[in-house]
Amino acid sequence: METKSQSTLPNALPSGNSSEELDERRNSVDYISELPDAIILHIFSFMTTKDAVKTSILSKRWRSTWTSNQYMSFSLPLGSILKSFITFVDSVLLRCTAIKAKRFLYDGPCFALIQSSLDRWLQFAIKHGVEEVSVNLRYLRYKDFLLPRILFCCTTLVNLRVSQCCFRVFGTVNWCSLKTLRIDYANLNNDGMMRVLSGSPVLEFLELKSCVGVKHIMVESKSFRELVIDSHVFRGRASMLKISAPHLLKLRLLGNSRGGEFRLDEVSSLIEAELNFNMKIALNKVKARANLVKGLLKKLHHVTKLVMGSWCLQIELNAESVGHRVIAGEEFWNLVRWRIYQCLMHLKHVEIVDRGANLLAWEPVLSLLKFLLQNALWLDKIVINSTNSKSSQAFEPSPRLEVARILLSQPKCSPSAKVILRYPFQGCPSV
Template sequence: MASVDLGNPSNKQTVTVTGVEETLDRISQLPESLMIQILSLLPTKEAFRSCILSKRWQYLCTSVYNLNFTDADNMPQEAFISYVDSALARCTSSKIKIFQLTFGWQHVYWSQYSQWLAFAVEKETEHVELKSFGDDYDIFTLPQFIYTCSSLITLKLIRCALDKEVIIAWKSLKSLVLIDMVLDGDDIVNLLSGSPALETLEFNVCMGFRRLEISSSNLKRLNIKSWRLLDVEDDHSLEIFAPYLQHLEISGSISDLKCRLLNVSSLVNAKLTFNNDCEKDIQDWNGYHVDDAVDSCRDYHQSFIIVVQDYLQKLSNVTNLTIGTWLTEVLCMLQLEEVPIPELKCKYLTLKLHLKKLNLCGVASLLRASPHVETLNIDVATMSLHDSFCHFKLRYLAKGDNVDLRIWTSSFVFPSLKNVKIVNSLGVCLKDHFKPGCDKLFELSKILLKNATVLEKFFIVSKKRKCRRCSTDCVSQYFLQLAEKLLGCPRSSTNSVILFQE
């Protein structure tokens, strides 16, 4: 509520914003520790702006224990340097909990960057995130004192380099995330041996190393998200030896990397949703000549088939398994080649499938090899995809589409399957694309209803949202129609129900 005094002889307006004043008064009555906690949750720039409110706020804003500085707002470099220097000089907190720094790396400011990180180490910071950006051939190298910071619990490095002459000693570090970094085998050994308490390790768009040997029983979770190949590399493989690992995730585009699982005997949860690219597609993206012969990439695909066979064997005892579109396509090739698939012991199976590339033959092969599955989740994506030059794989997938699944699947049942959930992810308009995929999803749903003898619930979940292209709720409408059509389909389990959630 604002009041305006129109009787002022000087003919000026006096405005009192009573609502804001009341709010500030109430906040000011909070305990000091709680006010500092609130300020620490704000972006650092906003927290320090509060110092204009009063002298008390000037004191409070210098006591924040979370600091976040980002040079991503087109701020002149000199202004950013001055801003961070000033903020750190005014900081009176005895200990910093979170220190996040995003900066445009330039050699001329090395001393400032080093001083900022020294401040974080001196304040015994527990959670550090560093992101540098700039020239691909000039990467920021961590200063030496960082490698012995004993207070670190989580560390996230983006486009940084490690000093190969320094031995790492992060005795308290539990989580390490490395993004867009070049690492060789010695770097990996240094990281793992110097982080004995490490529990979670993530590589995102990294490259360089060829073996990941994890001997610590503390490290339980490994995530590999996308992969980049160096131009000089001949060996496009990564070996993983991790006998104590319990959670493994490999996702994103990994080009033509062959990720080999040597020992993952303790795995409980495995997520393999990555996509391998055909060498023909890689040649096309890099501007090279593409051999049009259909079978020119046969050996290339056969090598990946062998890798997938090994995956299935190594993952046969996991409890929770997630499989992506690319792996179901390889499973289709295995099925057509009459290669036996080992029985899987998983109880919870998730399929992350692309509607445009939904391969029923591969999916059915996987389900047939999974008689212990109790819960099946199918996450259907509808994003746009690039066209492939690989006619060898396309020919196999076309053969898989011609398999009469009703006859083939009539010979087996899903004896343990109790719950099925189909969920759609964000994507493109269904009216212009994916009709074959929609038909396949309906066929798969019918097979599940008919062959799941103890099925209890069949969920179809779709978030209601307006399509930008057709201006209708096309995705949700389709999934509602799918649920309605399934109501009239035969079911093996008389106790099963079909539920639509929007």
């Protein structure tokens, strides 16, 4: 007779099984345990460290495999018990058997209790030759975390992203392997930035988001390919951010900026540019802001792809209207034709972010697109991008289709020019 305890065993078999079935079950392969170490470690690269530790229950083989994980990812949700979290991370690092650390990520607040521990964890990763570091600190009301000085001498670092950290640079920076650098919400200064850029000889990508203090970005390296300035914060009156990078290929000026202006000194290798920023301006500053946009366009006359946001498109129109009769639409663009003629000689790709479901909102941009079709000699395509706009949630695409229809009916200076409508709903193809 079966006892109660026997019936609850996880490996208990139903009555009536043949000996052949029993032998087959005993000889069945445990595919999880048979996985090569390289595959297991690759699986770990997609997990948080907490989830990687949980895999220890899968099989005997996996009980300690997580200790050789090279990818350390720690996240501290709001409301978590700090001491328990710190104890967990310390325990993981103490049991770590990996000779090299591929990645270290921390996402969470930086309370006083965390700061010394985070400094210690970063030093552990750096001493293990870490290649990727991401520190995302949350909750602005708390004091910024001062990045350890040893980080600036990490020769194995390839990718670095820091958010809301105190980015003070002392002495020489030795980031001889760094290719990608992202800095968010930081106070910077020219001297520190120059040390960073001169100490990163193979840097390819730099992004500064909501940063304040830096006034000059100068990169002579031939490796430097892309620069993104997002929501730059200018400090002081007549403040300016100068950009000089002779080998730069892509430039993006984005977001909401406050005060100051951008100036391009040396960007002769640029092939793509995006001017999708905006600034709050008083009525008496309209012409000054229009001169800012004109100055940028003059430096970008040789690019083959130019993306412009609505603020940059409208600011010059507003400048022409201040103190004079209102000049709008195609009359305005024909008026300024010779000012932007150099741009038209090289322009190949134009992308417009969706203006909305209302056809009336398209009128200012529509007049520009008509002008470009009629005057840009080498224009290859105009892309109307609705895929990321809030208005794309509307179910009726007809206003965009009407815009495309109007453009397709216009005479074209470039025989190969195409008008493409990118819309997110299935069944609405590109025009």
